Amino acid sequence: MKANIRDFQMVERADLEIEGITLVAGRNSQGKSSIAKGLAAALTGTVQLGGLLKKDGGKLVRAGCSTAYAVVQSESGKATASWPKCEFITDGTPPAVNAHAAGLEHLVDMAPKDRATFLAKALHTAPDKDDLSQAFTDAGIPAPVVEKVWSDIEATGWDGKAADVKEKGARFKGRWEGVTGEKYGSEKAKGWLPKDWTADLTEAELDDLSSEVGEAQIDLEKAIAGAAVDQSEIDRLTAACADIESLHKASMDAEVAASQAEAAYKTAKRELDDLPPAQQPDALACPCCKAALQVNGHGPTMELVQAATLSDAELKKRQTAINIAAGNASHAKKQLDAADQTAADAQRAHQTAHDASQRLAALKAKGGTGSTADVQAARDRLALAQRRHAALKANLEAHELSKQLAVNAMVQTLLSPEGLRKTKLLKVLDTFNGGPLAELCAAAGWQPVRIEPDLSVTYGGRAYPLLSGLGPQLSSDQFRVRAVLQVALAQMEGHRLVIIDAADVLDHLGRGGLIQMLRAADVSAVVCMTFGKPDLVPDLQAAGMGMSYWIDGGIARPLAEVKAAKQEAA
Template sequence: MELQVKNFRGISSAVLPLDKTTLVAGQNGAGKTSLAMALAAASSGHASPWANVSVRDAKSGLLRKGASRGSVTIMDGHSHITVNYPGGSVSGEMKVGAVSAVAAGIISPADMKSNDLTRLLYDYLDATPNKEHLSEEIGAQAAEQVWPVIESDGWDAAYKRARESGTKLKGQWEGLTGEAYGSAKAQAWQPQGAESYSLQHTSDEMQAAVNASAENLNAMRNQNAVILSQQEQLQQQIIRAEAAQKYLADNGIDPNNPPDPEAETNAIRISIQRADLEKLADELPALELKKVELTQQTADAYKAIEAARQKHDALPKPDVAVITAPCPSCGTHLVVVSKQELQIPATEQLSTEQREQMTSAIREADAELQRAESIHATLSQQLATIAGQHARASEAADQLAGMPDVAASGDENRIAVLSRVARAIQTIEHGNAARQQLEQMQASGIDQEAINHAEMELNAANAALHIRQLIDQASGISKRITQNIAITTALSSGVDGLRGKRMAQQLSQLNESLAHISASAGWKTVFISDNIAIQYGDAEYGWQLSESEKFRCRVILQAALADLDCSPVMVVDAADILDKKGRNGLIGMAKKLGRPIIIMMTINEKKDVPNLAPLGMASFWINESGEVEPV
């Protein structure tokens, strides 16, 4: 596998092997960095070697000055991938692992700011916790609530929200207890006066006890209310009995020896009824005479109706076609109704005067018939009335015959008085019974002491329940605060947070790799602390290290990250800073890691470039024309 470059930045042409460690030497500005960029661009298929810079924006700096076209190609047997410039089009296809910007030496993690390095390591080490990690840390239920916030707003926003929630919870606890929150205090907190009550039962059990006490007290109160109501009713009966006694006394009646109202009332009613019947029976003779008289008159009226009807029916009708004919016996002119029956020859028809006379006669007959019917109807009605009166009088006479002759004086007013007397006597009897019952109830009395004791028990049970509920509420808030502390700690960016723990776990593996790579080069061990500080040996990366030590530190970290991102080759620039021992260590590291390294060194003359072919490596020189030629 090899890299082919034409007119890319400082390189006019180059062909470099990618399957073995290669030394590329040249003067300052010869194009060593251009080769690293070309390798990163071709292997990633991204036309711009800077991930955040487009080809259009970088166009002026990608082609070699004076060239109209350029390309970068990676060849592997018969397959290839090529990036063409200035357009940035990609042709060909091959499965080549991308060379990362870190492996290509374009960016140096060791020289990054702390926050940038932290983000880079999170990506490289896959150290950002996922939902499963969060569930293991704070529990699945809490993770279900927190994870959507992390997904939408990020870990820091979720951490801020959790802190705000914790502040609110502590405020709730302080509002409930009246004291500032403390974890030790919250575990043993009890409200004032709690020592006076037995609190070994649960809130539900104590609520059941309160309900039972309330039911017992309500039953006692209800029973007391019933007794009081009964006593009030009995007292009202006694008052009414006293009023009844006064009524009898005012009417001159001895309550102890009262009359028999019912017997006297019955006698008066019989006397009144007998008088009414006698009055009806006295009218019976006259009614019998009247009935006989009206019966005769009604029969006569009926006969008058029959006579008037016969007279009416006998009159000839002027609206019939009438003819006259002489009687065969006497010669008198007769009205002929049917010639066929009589077989009398017609002689003459009625005249107008005859017609008028016949009509007048009919009208008089009609009037006479109507008068007769009217008289009959009136008499029939009178007869029916008299017949009814006669029947009642006859019935009264029959009742009188079977009714005893009772001597009693009085009327309805007397009956009303007797009724009131009867009610008064009954009221007095009820009052006497009520007085006896009331005396018995008052003797037994109401157990007010038991009611007072039940009220005290209920008040004590309610007070104990209230304290139990306060303790439970405070404990519930305290548990939520404890859970919130766990969530807040897990979300924090510090070493105690889940991200910090996850990073520490991953850093442990990375530090093992760094130690291995450091040992393969024979250099001091590179180590990254939990607070993302890079160390070379015992010194922190920075002013305490020489430039050569910094270079070693950068290369070791670069190699470890190239392992993680599976870059097929690594580019080390400015290796001329190393002495002979350091360069030997770099080459030894390449051999032991099994990853080809393109080593860039600044050397002034081609003759000074070491020939690495005997070591199974290759050496190249970049001449003044930008051509890369083998040594």
């Protein structure tokens, strides 16, 4: 991989071949850290370094220059970061690493929650369906729940499903409190019983108690029916038969009117039927003399007479008579139908009043066969049956909700960040601590770096914050911790390149340990380190370990070239 940096911060020019370990050495304030940051920008696409706003990108350009860029490229592609516009352009598939491998972020600087999220991703510790199924089985959660929960996790993620389960638990609590009328508590829920609970309800069935309520309701209705008639019923019957005489007269009058209407209709119908037809009569031949004959009238008045042809005037006269008679008959029929309906209505009204009169007389004669005490006893039996039914129903519902809440609580625990995910992370951390971290520390000759169960970081058993010195700068032990974690996590995430700046905090032995660790890790690395003069810088190219560069006045050159020029000058 090749890298080219121009006019970035303190770097005027740097052309690097990066393979194995690339050591960038120089005195203070010559541009070593600028090389590290320029490479990080080109490898990650993070061009607004240090939280710089895009409009302030010019602050990253070397003084006196208008533009700056950092380019990394390999056979598969190229990436370019440029300033002051803070642009990032790629071509093909360029070399790339994440911010952690590039040294822009560090695990020890993260908040605990972010540290857990980062480690879960980096170490691939997210539980799979088998992990979830086993955890549910161990917790006694029914197997069908696994399928639903896992499906939701795939759709919304662990945190999304955890939030959904928590919200569902709140709804269950609300329902439990609605059923019991009490504030929910997990211990209270285990032994809760309704206030009307009796021991015999333990073996009772809800359907049987529903039948008891139904039977008690029927008994109450019978008791009420058998008790003394309520005055309101007497009043109702009295009012219903109050007009019985006038209703009887109206019924008789309606019957008479209906009979008269029927007679009128029959008369009108007969008058219509008696009219001669309004058409030429059909002639019949006399069997004796062959004379034309016709039939007049009908029934008893029918007679056979000599056929005559009717005039148009006569036909019109007859038709007019027929029309008038038909109209009279139709009107009479309507009058008859109306009279019949009036008679029927009057008859029903009279019958209703008559029935009310009979019922009233019977009730007055009978008096009451029940008593107020009987009715009250029936009411008490119904109330008791209802309370027993309500108690059993509430107990069953509360018990079922308690079971759902217990399962919900277990699922909440398993899905929370401190649940199954933390358990899986801690298992992987044991392997990570005893594997990559231990191996890198051993290769460097350093004390063990570990990520503890609470996700704090220790070095030789000491907490990372306690490794600091008096000032804001890193101590050598803190640097060791950061370097080991950076390399180990880059390995786990599949990144084959790391950028390590400010390695000069280490002494001679510590620097050698760093180089040995990087060789053991089998990763490429750009290491920036302070040296007083080129003669003190190890020549990694000559050792077959990589490449060494000396930077002076913002210009980086291969170490061998710098030493050769110095020898020539001498």
